[in-house]
Amino acid sequence: MKDYEKKIRFQEMDWDTDYFGVKSARVILNGNLTVKEWENLKIQFKEYDFISIQNQHSSPRNAQFIGRETSAFLADINIQFIKVLNGLDSYPGEVEIDNSLKYEDQVQIEKIGDFKFSKFIEDPNLNKRGGNRVYTEWLINAFKDSNKFFSLSRDENSNVNGYLLHSFKDDICVIELIAVSSDSSRLGIGTRLIKSLETSAFCKGIKKVKVGTQVRNIRAINFYHKSGYKQIECNQVYHLWNI
Template structure:
C-alpha cells in the first residue's frame, strides 16, 4: 500500500482492495488537523487521479468541512464514532466463549453476519457495485489469517450464536466486526464476547480496546457504553466521486 503524508496534516493512500473489488480507482484521504489553503490545494490535485475518494475528517473539523462542501461534490456518507476502553486488572473469560487464531472458514459465522448499517450500501454508487457483499468478503478474507482472531459463542447444542472478529495493533486490541444471532439478540452474548476478548487482550499485555461504529447505529453505541467504553472521536466520512470518470 503506497502512503504519502503532506506536512503531517493529511495521510493519503491508494485503496487497492476497493479498486479491485468495486472496479474504480480508489483512494483515502485522512485529514488529521485543520488544513491550510496550500494543504487543501495539494489534496485537490491528488483527487483528480482517482474515480472515488473516501475523505475522513478527523473530529469533524469545521474548517475542513467548509472546504469540502465549498470546493467538491463530496457528500457525507458516514459519521464514525470511535470508542476506547482501558484494560485494567485480570478479567475472567466466560466459559461459553472460545477464541481462535487463524480460524478455518466457518459458514455459520457468515450466516449470522447481518449488518444493518453500512456506508457501502448507503452510497448508491458503491451499492450497485456489490456494496452489500463487502462485509461477507471481509469475513471470508479473515479466515486462515494468523493476524485475525475470532471469539465464538455457541449454544447448548453447539450451534454458533455470536462472534467477535478482532486483531492487535500498537498495544491495542481492535474490534473489527461483532454479530449475534437474531434469535439471541437479548441474551447477553455480545457482552460475553466482549469480556472474553478483554480477557485475552489483558493476557497479551494490551493496554486498551478500540472500536468504531456508525453514528446511526444506536444499538452498537449503547452496547459499547454498556461494556465500559468511552467515546474518543467523531470523524466525518465523505465520499467523493469524479463522475466523468465513472
C-alpha cells in the same frame, strides 16, 4: 513536508480498486487545512474515480472546504471508543477464541450479522458494485489470516450464534466486527464475547481495546458505553465520485 504528511495522509486503496472496479483512494485529514493545502489536494482528487475523505475530529473548517468546493457527500460519521483494561474479569467459559476455524463455523459466521448502517450499502455507487458483500469478503479474508482472531459463542446445538473478530496492533487490541444471530439477541451474548476478548487481551499484556461504530448505530453506541468504553473520536467520512 513532514508537517504536511502529518496533516494529510493520502493513500491509494488497491483492494477497493480491484473489488469495486474503480480507481480508489483515501485521504485522512488530521488538522485544519490551509487554502493552499486544500487546492493541492483537489488536484490529487482528479486522478481517482472514488475518494474516501476522512475528516478527523469532524473539523468544521475542513467540512466547509469539502461541502463548498466538491460534490462529496457525508457517507458516515465514525465514532471511536477505547477501554483501558485494569484487571481481569471472570472469563465466560462458554466463549472460545480461535484463529483457525473449521469450515462449518466459517459458513455459520457468514450468515450472522446485519450491518445495515454500512456506508458500503448506503452509498448507491458502492452498493451496485458489490458493497452489500464487503463484510462477507472481510470475513473470508480474516479466515485466511493467522493474525485475525474470532471469539465464538455457541447455542445448545453447538452452532455459532455470535462472534467477535479482533486483531492486535502494537499494544492495542482492535475489535473489527461483532455480530449476534437475530435468534439469540438480547441474551447477553455480546457482553460475554467482549468480556472474553478483554480477558484474553489482558493475559497477553494488552491494556487497551479499541472499537469503532457509526453514529446512527445507537444500539452499538449504548452497548459500548455500558461495557465501559469511552468515546475518543468523532470522524466524518465523505465520499467523492468523479464518474
